[in-house]
Amino acid sequence: MSEKSFDINISCEDRPGIVAAVTRELAGLGANIAESNQFWDRQTNRFFMRISFTVPEAVDRGRIERALEPAIARFDMKTRLADRSRRPKIIIMVSKFDHALLHLLYQIRVGWLDAQVAAIVSNHEDSRGTAEAENIPYHCWPVNRQNKAEQEERLLKLVQETEADLVILARYMQVLSDQLSNRLFGKVINIHHSFLPSFKGAKPYHQAHERGVKLIGATAHYVTPDLDEGPIIEQETERVTHAMSVEDFIAAGRDIESRVLARAVKLHLENRVMLNGHKTVVFAKG
Structure with a gap:
């Protein structure tokens, strides 16, 4: 039947x-x-x-x-x-670091992540070749103080035109405006290269190295107007030592970021994440 x-x-x-x-x-x-x-x-x-x-x-x-x-x-x-018969559509945003983007595309290719990439958006040209190889529309929209509002309107229009269910900030190194964060609340996931709430903002691995931490991590969270304060979906840590350099921290972090973001996206697209104020309820598959 x-x-x-x-x-x-x-x-x-x-x-x-x-x-x-x-x-x-x-x-x-x-x-x-x-x-x-x-x-x-x-x-x-x-x-x-x-x-x-x-x-x-x-x-x-x-x-x-x-x-x-x-x-x-x-x-x-x-x-x-x-x-569940409708395949979710996603927009992936990326800057120069493409490891999280590549991991998402791989997980879609092998069928672990069920999604259709409607577009890749970047403020740089670096990932155009990747998009063309995957036959995905690529939009390079450089962002500065003068055109930020205009570029965000273009993003909103793209979300509407493609009927995207989710926007993913896969190491997109631009802060979304409060207005955009509010308009897309619950539909934008960011990967922050730190185990939040520690080391918010820029260069968290450098901050962690300076403090001599023994664990580093990554956090996938919904985007809100408060920078790196959105409801947390998924996290992971990895042990580090005093002998490791900042570059070693960053290298270890790339793998963590990719895994954490992919898991968070999967949980969201499978409707396993529910907002509970500043927190989330995550019904992971048992």
Whole structure:
């Protein structure tokens, strides 16, 4: 029997009956639940749930939404229903360091990451050859103080035209304006080459080396107007020693950054990340 696959993310104030109300309606549609995750934040009394399910081919998205309307209204739920048959579209932004970009493209090529790269955007020409080899549209938009607002409008237009689901800052070394960060909140992921909240801003490996740290790391987070303060999605660390140079730190960091960013993108595109104020709830696949 042909089936359709969906994910639904739900958040609301916690109280009894939420799970039963949702699953009862899904059962009435003939749905089969493939995966279910839930979390109760006791501090805020917020309830978070993600359900992956299949329905018969005859059941369309509109019918699912109508069936869930009573439960959504009853519990004042915030919901997001995602059709898994639609391949997500992404825009990757990069400057001169291309290791994170190349890793994302590789993971897409081998099928671990399910996404379509709608465009690569850069403020330099360095990655044009990579884009052409992958048959991906490349936009080189140099940024300075005079044209920053104009270039960000071009980016917004590109997001709209391509219907991109996510913008990825893969070591894009330009700070997005507060206005753009707000307009695309929850749709832009950045990789910061430090284990936040330590060593924010520029040259974090140099800062870490000067402090003589024994661990370095990388952090993938959503972009907000507050620099390097956005909700954290994924992190990783690696041990370093006093004998290592700044260049050794940077070399080790390149691998960490690439892995962390790819995992964060995968989690987001699989609808496994839910915003919880300044934090995230991440339902990693168990």
